[in-house]
Amino acid sequence: MSKNVSTSFIQGIRKFSPFVLPKFSCRMNHFNASLVPKDFRPFRIGLVQLASTANKNENLKNACAQISEAVNNGSQMVVLPECFNSPYGNQYFNDYAETIEETSPTYQALHCIAKDLKIYLFGGSIPERKDDKLYNTSMIFNPSGNLIGIHRKIHLFDVDFPGKITFRESDSLSPGNSMTIISTEYGKIGLGICYDIRFPELATIGARNGCCMMIYPGAFNLTTGPLHWELLARARAIDNQIYVASCAPARDMSASYHAWGHSTVVGPDGMVSATMDEKPGIVYADIDPEHMASTRKSISLYTQRRFDVYSETKPLKLNEN
């Protein structure tokens, strides 16, 4: 089951200050495995950049076909984009929303394909109905088809770029209230959805808690995509010397929301390992503990952090008299 971490940034840091990892053993002794989380194993990830339509059944069928393709090409972990089963927009969330239960169409489709193909499936996100509220929610399944985690988008996308894009997700959605870390046989994976990537605390606390990777299903747009999509993924990776995978929908200029696309995997050194353009497709990357170890050996952030100097972080107060 996922571990929902509800801890403050400082508590998260202190818990792992200084960064201590158990001594390594077994087959990882050809490199300095004490520099990586002890449960981190190599794997191949596939990010499915899906072309979604207004037809939910079609979207689910297409998602399953693309997941199979990713697995045929060696992926042990597959990621879908934000809002992959519906168009993206406040006007759609209520109509497309599902409850998270075994009889719901998206749950069923993801459960079956993860089980059939024996993979970890990070099911992008869908509009979720829970009690009287709607959330932007990701379901994560293991190779037995069990639901092992749910992440509800914590930071809602409320922005205003006059003349370019104005969006207020909070007009229809409620925010999730906990961080999510998923334990897999390849290591721990932290999860955020889209706008969550702008808040570095999630990745930093994830890394302190032993995550080898952060996954962000996301649908950036044609204004903030070129400005920040890759930069943010690289920043989260460099800050923490972890892998970052961001999975986007393909761009559809006939839809009301135009996604940036460019699904990307960034390595622990901050370099782009794999990426693509805005069209439908799949991005593959081989995730390698040795790469993390060599990055952390060259630039030794984890032994050089000055926890004795950093004081409690406080929220920025604007216009205080």
Ligand SMILES: O=C(O)CCC(=O)C(=O)O
């Ligand atoms: O942060 C951004 O620029 C885009 C975020 C977004 O599109 C979202 O959260 O859905």
